[in-house]
Amino acid sequence: MAERIKVTLDEQDIPRQWYNIAADLPKPLPPPIKPDGSPVTPEDLAPVFPMNIIEQEVSTQRWIDIPEPVLEKLLIWRPTPLYRARALERALNTPARIYYKNEGVSPAGSHKPNTAVPQVYYNKVFGIRRLTTETGAGQWGSALAFACRLFGLACRVYMVRISFDQKPFRKMMMQTWGAECLPSPNPSTKTGRAILEKDPDTPGSLGIAISEAIEDCVTSPDTRYSLGSVLNHVCLHQTIIGLEAKRQMEKFGEYPDVVIGCAGGGSNFAGISFPFVCDRIHGRDVRVVAAEPAACPRMTMAPYVYDSGDVAMMTPLLPMYSLGHTFVPPPIHAGGLRYHGMAPLVCHLRRLGLIEAVALPQLECYEGAVLWARTEGFIPAPETSHAIAAAIREANRAAEEGREKVILLNWSGHGLMDLTGYDAFLNGRLQNYLMTEDEMRRSLAAIEGLPKPPPL
Amino acid sequence: MAERIKVTLDEQDIPRQWYNIAADLPKPLPPPIKPDGSPVTPEDLAPVFPMNIIEQEVSTQRWIDIPEPVLEKLLIWRPTPLYRARALERALNTPARIYYKNEGVSPAGSHKPNTAVPQVYYNKVFGIRRLTTETGAGQWGSALAFACRLFGLACRVYMVRISFDQKPFRKMMMQTWGAECLPSPNPSTKTGRAILEKDPDTPGSLGIAISEAIEDCVTSPDTRYSLGSVLNHVCLHQTIIGLEAKRQMEKFGEYPDVVIGCAGGGSNFAGISFPFVCDRIHGRDVRVVAAEPAACPRMTMAPYVYDSGDVAMMTPLLPMYSLGHTFVPPPIHAGGLRYHGMAPLVCHLRRLGLIEAVALPQLECYEGAVLWARTEGFIPAPETSHAIAAAIREANRAAEEGREKVILLNWSGHGLMDLTGYDAFLNGRLQNYLMTEDEMRRSLAAIEGLPKPPPL
Numbered sequence: 001m002a003e004r005i006k007v008t009l010d011e012q013d014i015p016r017q018w019y020n021i022a023a024d025l026p027k028p029l030p031p032p033i034k035p036d037g038s039p040v041t042p043e044d045l046a047p048v049f050p051m052n053i054i055e056q057e058v059s060t061q062r063w064i065d066i067p068e069p070v071l072e073k074l075l076i077w078r079p080t081p082l083y084r085a086r087a088l089e090r091a092l093n094t095p096a097r098i099y100y101k102n103e104g105v106s107p108a109g110s111h112k113p114n115t116a117v118p119q120v121y122y123n124k125v126f127g128i129r130r131l132t133t134e135t136g137a138g139q140w141g142s143a144l145a146f147a148c149r150l151f152g153l154a155c156r157v158y159m160v161r162i163s164f165d166q167k168p169f170r171k172m173m174m175q176t177w178g179a180e181c182l183p184s185p186n187p188s189t190k191t192g193r194a195i196l197e198k199d200p201d202t203p204g205s206l207g208i209a210i211s212e213a214i215e216d217c218v219t220s221p222d223t224r225y226s227l228g229s230v231l232n233h234v235c236l237h238q239t240i241i242g243l244e245a246k247r248q249m250e251k252f253g254e255y256p257d258v259v260i261g262c263a264g265g266g267s268n269f270a271g272i273s274f275p276f277v278c279d280r281i282h283g284r285d286v287r288v289v290a291a292e293p294a295a296c297p298r299m300t301m302a303p304y305v306y307d308s309g310d311v312a313m314m315t316p317l318l319p320m321y322s323l324g325h326t327f328v329p330p331p332i333h334a335g336g337l338r339y340h341g342m343a344p345l346v347c348h349l350r351r352l353g354l355i356e357a358v359a360l361p362q363l364e365c366y367e368g369a370v371l372w373a374r375t376e377g378f379i380p381a382p383e384t385s386h387a388i389a390a391a392i393r394e395a396n397r398a399a400e401e402g403r404e405k406v407i408l409l410n411w412s413g414h415g416l417m418d419l420t421g422y423d424a425f426l427n428g429r430l431q432n433y434l435m436t437e438d439e440m441r442r443s444l445a446a447i448e449g450l451p452k453p454p455p456l
Numbered sequence: 457m458a459e460r461i462k463v464t465l466d467e468q469d470i471p472r473q474w475y476n477i478a479a480d481l482p483k484p485l486p487p488p489i490k491p492d493g494s495p496v497t498p499e500d501l502a503p504v505f506p507m508n509i510i511e512q513e514v515s516t517q518r519w520i521d522i523p524e525p526v527l528e529k530l531l532i533w534r535p536t537p538l539y540r541a542r543a544l545e546r547a548l549n550t551p552a553r554i555y556y557k558n559e560g561v562s563p564a565g566s567h568k569p570n571t572a573v574p575q576v577y578y579n580k581v582f583g584i585r586r587l588t589t590e591t592g593a594g595q596w597g598s599a600l601a602f603a604c605r606l607f608g609l610a611c612r613v614y615m616v617r618i619s620f621d622q623k624p625f626r627k628m629m630m631q632t633w634g635a636e637c638l639p640s641p642n643p644s645t646k647t648g649r650a651i652l653e654k655d656p657d658t659p660g661s662l663g664i665a666i667s668e669a670i671e672d673c674v675t676s677p678d679t680r681y682s683l684g685s686v687l688n689h690v691c692l693h694q695t696i697i698g699l700e701a702k703r704q705m706e707k708f709g710e711y712p713d714v715v716i717g718c719a720g721g722g723s724n725f726a727g728i729s730f731p732f733v734c735d736r737i738h739g740r741d742v743r744v745v746a747a748e749p750a751a752c753p754r755m756t757m758a759p760y761v762y763d764s765g766d767v768a769m770m771t772p773l774l775p776m777y778s779l780g781h782t783f784v785p786p787p788i789h790a791g792g793l794r795y796h797g798m799a800p801l802v803c804h805l806r807r808l809g810l811i812e813a814v815a816l817p818q819l820e821c822y823e824g825a826v827l828w829a830r831t832e833g834f835i836p837a838p839e840t841s842h843a844i845a846a847a848i849r850e851a852n853r854a855a856e857e858g859r860e861k862v863i864l865l866n867w868s869g870h871g872l873m874d875l876t877g878y879d880a881f882l883n884g885r886l887q888n889y890l891m892t893e894d895e896m897r898r899s900l901a902a903i904e905g906l907p908k909p910p911p912l
Contacts, residue, residue, distance in 0.1 A: 004468075011461070076461070076834075105561060149830050150833065175878070176875070176882070177829060370632060373563075374633060378532075378563045416625075416873065419624075422628055423628045
């Protein structure tokens with residue numbers, strides 16, 4: 001029989017609790033604040049999030065039970081398989097052993113439903129009947145649409161207009177699951193009307209879509225807003241990835257030397273890595289690497305500041321490595337990594353020296369993704385290709401140094417809805433976007449007057 | 457803990473042999489013949505298929521070993537999970553228990569790689585270095601592209617031109633896996649040039665594409681042709697689906713009362729059902745139902761005849777229920793079911809009364825598919841929706857009769873590359889196509905002079 005290439009846990013072995021890294025931080029995370037420097041209170045957040053989620057957002061309890069109705073829905077695609085990428089190893093001629101956690105097997109095709117399902121559940125329990133959110137390329141919007149349908153909540157997604165027009169397939173997914181998907185800006189909101197009056201042909205932006213989703217939420221009955229990354233409770237829900245991966249690595253008889261995830265808002269990276277960062281905090285020798293695009297080099301180049309999560313500054317100020325909330329990322333195909341900031345928990349770990357970060361140019365990522373498809377078979381999402389490219393760098397270094405190394409990466413989603421990027425790459429129509437320090441200085445001008453985080 | 461919804465076999469439990477139903481047929485399958493009535497010999501087929509595959513095509517050995525290198529590649533996505541569709545059952549309020557085998561988890565998104573992988577392997581072992589094939593909407597072409605890359609064979613796919621232009625994503629998949637994908641008709645073949653001279657704007661057809669792929673094969677060095685359905689060896693390779701499903705049903709403590717698969721060329725239906733038909737032949741009480749589109753009602757309406765597999769009559773004559781090889785199926789979205797004939801083995805079982813067939817109109821299928829997506833989560837391929845609609849009919853009948861029933865269906869692929877059909881359905885732009893007996897008579901005129909199969 002061929003050598004084992006994957007470990008699939010039985011349903012009975014799905015983790016029953018999420019891991020909350022807030023319980024193990026050597027120094028506490030600076031809290032979110034308002035622009036005047038005063039702390040954000042749970043009451044401030046209540047119009048936007050249900051109180052049970054707000055409590056989870058600030059919890060420092062190490063293990064948090066996954067509610068039974070959430071488990072039942074997660075079982076639709078979880079536990080996800082963990083693979084050894086033997087064919088890739090052979091192609092690289094490396095002594096490294098490369099493992100990957102396949103989060104592309106969910107109905108929406110990525111890790112996003114891991115948090116969409118519990119978020120919808122908590123809203124439902126709190127009496128909420130309708131959720132609003134924004135989406136760029138559509139990964140998050142489709143995950144929330146899927147989860148809302150499972151629990152019978154209504155769902156409206158504001159989708160950045162240029163994506164709505166150019167990439168209609170994610171919109172069709174959302175509609176198939178029964179959600180409303182509107183182009184943003186949209187005449188149904190005050191914000192949208194004002195913008196359309198000034199500029200009827202605007203392509204829209206994530207900042208505008210967030211503003212519209214929040215406006216819709218706070219002006220509608222029984223409605224709350226849902227966010228697919230960045231916040232603590234989102235990172236918490238994603239830890240099921242790393243918890244499963246740990247058990248699966250054990251079944252392979254392995255423990256990783258290095259754990260890698262791509263980082264956009266930070267949630268899939270948090271998901272694979274936090275359970276291993278926990279080990280590191282407690283003295284275990286494991287490196288943890290966040291792979292970000294060279295076009296959005298936050299943890300590799302940007303300063304640690306208080307900044308808003310959106311362009312219109314509707315969110316509280318969060319402590320994070322940020323390129324400035326007015327920064328417009330270059331049009332790389334990894335839409336899910338085009339963000340100016342990063343989950344405060346992930347940034348805090350970086351500041352504490354518990355994780356590393358690496359910035360990867362687009363062409364190297366696509367080169368890795370094509371090699372992956374041609375060896376391992378599955379076609380990765382453009383976001384995932386950043387984790388792949390970082391893993392290939394690690395494997396090549398192991399080959400140069402002639403030593404064994406165990407690499408674990410999070411394969412955050414498949415690329416079947418993003419094939420135009422491959423087409424552009426294979427036909428020589430893609431380029432790299434590298435941020436210069438000068439561009440960085442200019443993009444940071446927007447946050448000059450804001451409060452600064454306390455020293456460590 | 458929630459009730460179990462799926463059984464995932466360990467890698468170690470993957471079947472090591474395919475099941476060959478030819479060994480158990482109560483009466484032998486009539487052989488393929490030439491238009492003059494003489495039998496087709498292995499030598500006749502040798503320019504098109506390698507001899508090891510031809511031997512498999514005519515084998516009557518009950519169990520055929522799956523070669524180790526094939527197993528190794530099948531493990532990329534196999535064993536596939538078997539689910540109980542509890543959420544769908546609840547929505548239908550049925551006493552039936554519905555199980556489904558999820559073949560959508562392969563890299564190409566359907567059951568097609570189950571035969572692409574062994575076909576490429578056998579060609580490689582035989583010394584072949586390049587394969588040609590045709591594809592309609594692209595499911596088969598992408599599966600063969602994937603498999604060729606795994607074994608290092610070159611691959612050229614002739615894709616019906618209208619699909620090539622209108623549905624570029626499957627083409628991009630093939631190219632990502634390193635295959636050449638050409639629009640058909642194509643100026644690189646004699647057939648293609650002749651057709652383009654007469655009609656430069658032709659949309660192409662599957663019949664033309666088959667002719668081009670075979671011409672390319674017989675005029676090129678070290679090249680053979682590969683077919684994704686219909687033939688005996690293709691059905692054989694797909695039986696891994698049913699063999700796994702049997703073991704998984706056992707783990708649920710169940711045996712099906714009825715087994716359902718959609719039927720285009722017949723291979724996925726054969727895959728799920730032949731191991732159960734074997735039980736039926738040996739006296740077990742199990743019904744087996746093939747679900748075909750009402751727009752292509754072969755086993756429900758057409759006569760059992762000798763007919764060619766393609767429009768240009770380049771293939772041998774095969775004994776099958778056929779609408780006539782010049783029949784142009786209506787533009788239903790289930791492109792994989794738009795075929796005039798059907799696998800001879802499947803047709804033979806129908807003729808022997810060992811299986812049933814049901815014809816389903818397009819709108820009922822999409823209704824079932826949307827209900828499926830909104831309960832079970834995964835979005836089905838339009839082909840798969842025929843099996844779903846047939847299963848829903850069975851479940852509703854069980855509800856009317858107030859009795860338990862165990863239903864097993866083959867969920868042959870996901871619909872993420874076919875969302876435009878859902879869009880059309882949800883926006884009221886789809887219609888039914890039902891074949892009338894008068895249309896049937898006209899479409900059958902093309903085969904009037906051909907030899908007739910012997911009586912049973």
